[in-house]
Amino acid sequence: MFTFNIIGVSPVLHFFNYQQKQAQCYYSSGITYLSSHRCSLDAVLRTLDHTDFDPTWKTEDMAKTIINFWLSNLESVTHWQRRLKDADAQTILVSRIAYTEALRYELEDLFNE
Template identity: 40%
Template sequence: MEYSFEIVGVSPVLEFFNHQQAIRQQRHAGAEYLGSYQCTLDAFITSIEDLPMRQNWRLDRIVDSVINFWLNNADQISHWKQRLSEAGTENLLVARVGDVEALRAEFEFLLNYDV
């Protein structure tokens, strides 16, 4: 199984908490969202270790995806570190980690959804 990690934005703590509660009720299959007060590799690895692991998810491979992101995206990390700093202490940096195949299927469903 292959995993994806990406930083998606900065959010007020309460909004992130409410979003997490909504996802838990829906049992969103493809992704988990992580929040951190710091833009550091260690902070995100720690937040991954605190996740309730989904069946068949491999923690070691998820951590590898975070490390690979950190090694290959210095500009993005710098950007988000600055945005988090500007947002103030009542905000979190939010990232998404997920099973690549499940995320792909979810995005394809959304793109093919008829309104």
Template identity: 40%
Template sequence: MTYTFDIIGVTPIPKFVQFQHQFAKKPDRSKTYLGSYECSLDGLISATKMIPHKPNWDWDQVLEEIINFWVQSEESIQHWKKQLYTVREESLLVARVANSEALRQEFETLWQE
């Protein structure tokens, strides 16, 4: 399996918790979201342990993808660190991890309907 990882934004904590609670009910989902109080590699790796109803993925590979992103995306990381720092309310950095094959199959079903 291959995975993708990207930081997608900053959001208030209650909004993320509500979204994650509704979204995590799907055990066969193609993607999941991570929320971290800090824009750091350690914070995002720790966030993988907080996912409710974790998908049955190769989490070592997921962690490898997160690390690869961190090594290769300095400009993006600095942007999101700044965004998280400038928000005045209690907020989280939000990232998305996707199972590439499951996501591809999900998109293909859209064209079949």
């Protein structure tokens, strides 16, 4: 089972640098960050076609999770649409899709540090 959240908006260069650091210490964490220049359901779903996922991840399940989030969190989506619109052209929407268990393990690791 997947979970999806909009994390926020970020300058493109900041997100790119973060992705490069993650790639250098690559491990299959069960968590992937997505980026889009638009805050729309179609734009976010298109990012699934351009992101390298673990081969066991099912794109159809991820798409269903994103659609359910979008329909269930319209207030949050509208908030991020406004924030992205108010930002400069070099800013992107950052979202996260992950296995629910992977997030649980990540939180447990944070509390154990």
